[in-house]
Amino acid sequence: MSSTARIPSAEVDGLFGTVVKVATRRMFGKVPESVGVMWHHKDVLKASMGYGRKVDSWDRLDRNLATYAAMAAAASIGCSFCLDFGYFMAHNHGLDEGKAREVPRWRDSSMFTPVERRVMEYAEAMCQTPVAVTDELSAALLDDLGAAGLVELTARVGFMNATARGNIALGISSEEFADACGLAPLAAPNGTAAAAAVASGA
Template structure:
């Protein structure tokens, strides 16, 4: 249950961001409603998220897995739900997304994907537990620009997940809209 009202004051900004959210995601997302209680926080977060959407040095599938590994480590059910939906829109296979919380035991990931998720978890730990060997391996395979983007995206997901978890935001049913069962032929 949310620890803040998801019925913020109806201002022009709230109406505009709600309209955009419905258009982009099919519904008004709860983090937007929570942040709308503070106009400056909402504006800053919105500008920041629009800027993040233009980052393009890291392959989207790796970015998605890093974000989900961080959200899973923090325990943000809202972020896992929305992240699953966003990742499916980028074409990440269901099997990879479903296994994120138990990636170490799964055989669906490449060695690079495993390193990315290990890095996300190590960055998310308090204090961070990133070691030089893992960082060197990732920097060598991704290149410096993508490695910096990976690092920044994990930090951003920590920010998102910690806010959402602390505010008590939970799943909004995004994942449920992703995997439509295939109908048998005939």
């Protein structure tokens, strides 16, 4: 894929750069363009990677639900990089990739349970301005997930909001990780402008 980033990639160098390149090549088969973009400010990159690892270590929310929530947020915002990355990571973690690929059109898909739908509805509602989470939806998810699970869901979606909006602002788009490992294409989104942006690879 040709470069779309608004900031040219820097050379990923030095000891930390070697570590990052080895780790990302092991995981993705290449060094993502986004790493070169963020390399201009290594402290931001390190902090983002560190917090991302902490988010990934949380365990009070089912891993599949966490993936669907993050991907629904990414689709709602229009971050093709995040959506593709979430699908790729679902495959890597041995999660339900069949459902993961359906997230862009979850409202029209018959694959999801009522709890999964509420989780993705909550993720989308958090991404709206102003935030559109209702008392009724929160109460239902509190019953579904428990207090700790709902707090984690909220924090994960908040992290995805920051990541997705930053990627879009910087022009970081999908690098087709899922395609590179032989996954079926993500399901075609329906309806919204954000979904259309994801479908076009914007």
